[in-house]
Amino acid sequence: MGQVLLMFPPRPDQREAFRLLGSLTFFYAVAAIESFSKLGDSIYFEEEGGAAPTLYVIQFISSTLNWRSGQITLQQNTQEVSSLDSHFRVQFTVASVNKVIQQHEFKSPSTSSTLNIRVPIWTSKSGAVATINGQSVAVPSPGETAVMTSDSQEELVQPFPLMMVGNVLSITKAWSSNDLVNLSMPIGLRTEAIQDDRPEFSSLRAVLFGPYLLVGLSSGESDMGKQDVLEGLSDWILPVPDDHRLQLVSLTQESCGGTKFLSGLNASGIGATRLLTMAASPKLGTNAAAQATFRLVYTDQKAAPQVASREDVIGRVVLLEPFDLPDKVVRHQGAGKGLVISVTGDVPQNGTDSVFRVVKGLDGNSTTISLEADSTPGCFVHHDCVSGDGVGLVCPANDADRNSTAFRTAASFTFGKGLSGYHPISFTAKGTKRSFLLQPLLSLRDETYTTYFNIGV
Template identity: 45%
Template sequence: MWASTHNETLKKKMSAVVSALSACQVKMGTGYLSAFPSELFDRFEAIKPVWAPYYTIHKILAGLLDQYTLADNSQALKMVKWMVDYFYNRVRNVITNYSVERHYLSLNEETGGMNDVLYKLFSITADPKHLVLAHLFDKPCFLGLLAVQADDISGFHANTHIPVVVGAQMRYEITGDPLYKDIGAFFMDVVNSSHSYATGGTSVGEFWSDPKRLASTLQTENEESCTTYNMLKVSRHLFRWTKEMAYADYYERALTNGVLGIQRGTEPGVMIYMLPQYPGSSKAKSNHGWGTLYDSFWCCYGTGIESFSKLGDSIYFEEREAPGLYIIQYISSSLDWKSGQILLHQKVDPIVSSDPYLRVTLTFSPKKGTSQASTLHLRIPIWTNSEGATATINSQSLPLPAPGSFLSVNRKWSSSNKLTLQIPISLRTEAIKDDRHEYASIQAILYGPYLLAGHTSGDWNLKSGSGNSLSDSITPIPASYNGQLVSFSQESGNSTFVLANSNYSISMEKLPESGTDASLQATFRLLFKDSSSSKLSSFKDVIGKSVMLEPFDLPGMLLVQQGKDRGFAVTKSADDDGSSIFRVVSGLDGKDGTVSLESGIQNGCYVYSGVDYNSGQSMKLSCKSGTSLDTSFNQGASFVMNEGLSQYHPISFVAKGDKRNFLLAPLYSLRDESYTIYFHIQP
C-alpha cells in the first residue's frame, strides 16, 4: 500500500512495527521472532500435533522482506537474516540428529510460502545457506507429482500446497531451472480445468476434492480466500513469463469475483474467510465470517487486508526487451512509466447492465525530453466479441484483433493523444466443472468478467429461453428503476416497523439493516397503471395515482388483495380483476408526508397494520366505517413512504425462472443477502 501511495501515515506505522519487532527479537537474543514460544517448533519437529508455526513465521519473514525491498528498511533485512539463521540451525539439527525424511515428514503441516520467501532472500544475499534452506522447504512429495504431470492433487490441503508451487516458481526465477517453470504451468492447468469455481477460487473445506466433481461440493466451506490470493500469484508469474492471455483472463476473474467477493458490503475491513457457493448462501453465514482463532486471523485478516492493499499490482506489466507496456486489467488508474518516459492515465467508464460495453480512455503526459517511441499492448479479453468493438486514437480507427489477443499500438506518445477502446460485454453461462451428465444443467451466469448472483434463499431453477438464448430469459434493469423503489414504515412504541414481503405474504417487520434479506423484502417497486405516470419528480406526485407493488427481490410478482379482512399474497401474475391495484392517497392520519394505500376495487378499504403489533404480524385489507372517525384505524392505515431500503446495483438483471424470477447482481456487491451463483438452467 505504501509503495502505491507513499502515504506518510503508513510509513510511520510500518516503521514503528519493524522497530517494535526488532526490540522483541533483540530481547530474546537468538534471532527467533514470533508471538508464540519456540517450544511449538519442538512439537513440529517431533511430528506432534501443533498448528502450523511455520505459516506464521513465513508471514513475518515476508512482511519484513517487503519492508526492505519496497521501503528500503535495512533494519528489516537484518532481522530477516537473523531469523533465517535461527531456523537454518533448527532444520540442520533435525536432519543431523534424525534424518532428512523426518524433516520432510514435518512439512505435512502447513508451512506457508517458506520456500518462496527464502528464494527471494537468496536473490538479495547470495548466501548459500538461504538457497539450501529454500530447497528444504520445496516439499518434493508434492512437487514430484507435478513434475511428472500426475493429476493427483485431490485430497491435498489446498493452501498448504499452492504457496509451495509459488515457491517453486520463484526457484525457476532464481535458478533458471525450467522444470519449476513447467510445474507452475501444469499446476495452473490442473486447478483451472478440474478444481476451480466460476469465481476463480478453489477448495472445499480447505481441501481439493475429486477432479471435475464440483457439483457435489457446493456448501458453506467453499473457496478459502487464501487459496485465491495465492492462485493470483501463480497466474501472475505465468503471465510475466509467457504473456499468454489465459493467465491474464484468470487474474481478472479471480480478482473481480474471488477477491472482491470476500467483501461484506463496502465498509472497510469487513471480509469473510470462506466464500459459500451452495444455493441460498450468505456471506453472513460463512462459518469463518468472523473466524476461528487461527485460520481467520492470519488467513482472512492477513490475506484479506493484503489483497485489498494491492489491487493495483497487476494492471500494468513492463516489457523488458523494448519500451513496451502490457495493460491487462481495465481499472481506472495512473502509471508513472519511467522507461517509457510518460505518465499514463487510464479511465474506465462505470459498467452498467443497460449499456453493454466496456469503455476505456487512455491519455498521456510525456516527460520533458522524451524522444523514443514505445508500444502499448491492450488486452482484448476472451469474454468479449468483435461485433461492435472499436479502438481509436485521436478519432482514427485502429484494426482490432480477435478476442483473446492483444491490440498493440506503437508510437511516440504526446499529450494530444487519446486512445479509446470500446468492447462489448455480454451475458454467458458457464457449466460447473463436473463431467457427470446429470449435472450438465448446473451453470453460473457471467456478464463479462462479473459473476452474477441471484437473490434467493435456495430456489435455483432458471429457463434458458427460446433457442437457449440468454437474451430471451435474462434482461437488464434500467437505472431509472431506482427512482421507483419505495419502502413503507410506521412507528409503534419506540420502534420503526416496515411493510415487508415474507414468504410470499405481507407483514410488518422491524426496520432492518441495509444489505440484508430483510432490507430487500422491505423494498417495493411502484408500477403505475397509467404508464405516463412512471416519471415522477417527487413522492408527492404519487398521491392520487393507481399503482401496483412489485417486491424488490421477486421481479414480475405483485402484491395482491385477497378480500376484506384478509391478508395479502404475492403472486407471479395478477388476474385482471384489479386485485393488484392500489390508490395512493394522503395519509388518513392527516399528517404531512404520510400516505395510505386504498384498494383499487373496494373503496374505503386500506392496507392496515393494526398499529399495536409484534414483528411478523400479518397485514390485512381493512375497511373504514363511513361514519366513525377512528383514530386508531387512521393510524394503522397510514405509512411514511421513503426511498427503497435497497437499490438496484448498476449491473442488475432479471432472470426468468419456472416458478419465480430472480434479481441478479454481481457477487462482489452483496453484503449479507442470501444468494445463489449456480443455477439449474432448463430448456
C-alpha cells in the same frame, strides 16, 4: 479471514446447497482473499529485454502509472458499465515524464515504446472500435496485422496486431503528451457451465455480463427452466430499465415504540404464499433491506412520474412489486385477511386484488400515504401493532370506526426512498416458478444469492 468469507451468502446453514450452488468452500475463500489483494498490483506488467520498452495492461481499472522505463505517465479511465449499454469503454491518456526521469539519472528518452492492451475473451471483434488521437484504427480478423503510419511523433514503428480476441491490441510509437487511445469493446450476456463432469450437474450454469459474475437474489432457488443458453439470452434475461430505478420505495410506521417497515420478509420461497409483515428497521445490504423495498408499478393511463415522490404518487393506481422478486406483486385476500405476495401471472386479468389507489395519509400527516384497495373502495391496508406484525385489509364497519384515530393511524404509512437499489448492472431473468433479480456478486453485502442455476432442463 476464510471464516469471514464463509459467512457470506448463499446460506451457510444449508451446507449441501452451499456446496452445489457455487458458494465458497474454505479453499476457495482463501483463494478469493489472494485474488482481491492482486487487484491493485496486477493491473500493469512490464516486459524486459525487448527492442523497445513494453507495457501490458492486464486489468481495466481506473488508475495512473508512472512507467519509468517507457518514460511516460499512463492514465487509465474506465467508463461505468451499465446493463443498458452494449459496449465497455476505456480511455488511456499519455503524458511525457522525461524531466522527472532525467532527475533520477535515467538514460535519455528512447524514440518509442510499446503499449499492449489486453483484449479479453468475453468480447468480440464485431463492433469493436479503437482510435489513436481520434483516428480510427482498422480491426482485422484474428491473426492479421495492420500498420498505421504518419509523420514524426505519430509514426508506428512496426506492424502490430490491432485486435485479436483473447490477445492484445499492440501499439508501438514515440508517445507525446496528451496522446489518447480509446477502446470500445462489445459486452454482453453469456453463461458458463460449472466445472463438474458428473451428469447430474450438467445443467448448472453461471450467468455473466462481460467479466461480471451475476448472481440472483434468492434463498437457494436455482431453477430457470428450459431456456436457450446458446442463443437468445437477451430474450429471457432483460436489463432493468432506467425508469424502474427511480420507483423504489419503502413504507414505514412508528408503532409499538419503534420504526417498522412494510416487508415481504422471507418471501422468496418457491410455490409459497407469504404474509406481509411490519418488520424492525433492517440493516442496509441485507435480505431484510431488500425485502422492505418495493417498486411502484403504475396501472393507470398516466405516465409514470420521473421520481416516486409522495406528491407525485397521490391519486395514482399502483401495484407493489417486491424488489427481490421481479414479476411478483402484493395482493389482498379480502376484508379482515392478510396481504400476501403472489406471482404476477396468478393475478386476474383485471388485477382487482393487487391494485391499490394511493391517497393522502388518513392520519393527516404531510409525509404519509394510505393504500386503498381499488376493488373495494373504503378498505385500506392496515397494521395494528397491538394485534401483531401482520398487515391486512380493513374495511371499517361504520363512520365511527372510519374516523377513529386508531384506524387512521394504523392505515397510514410514511412514504420514503427504497432501502435497496438496482446496481447499474442489473437484469431480470425469467425462471420456471419465479423470476430472479441478477446483479454483480461484487455489489452484494450480506444478501443471500444463487450463483449457479439449473438452465435448459
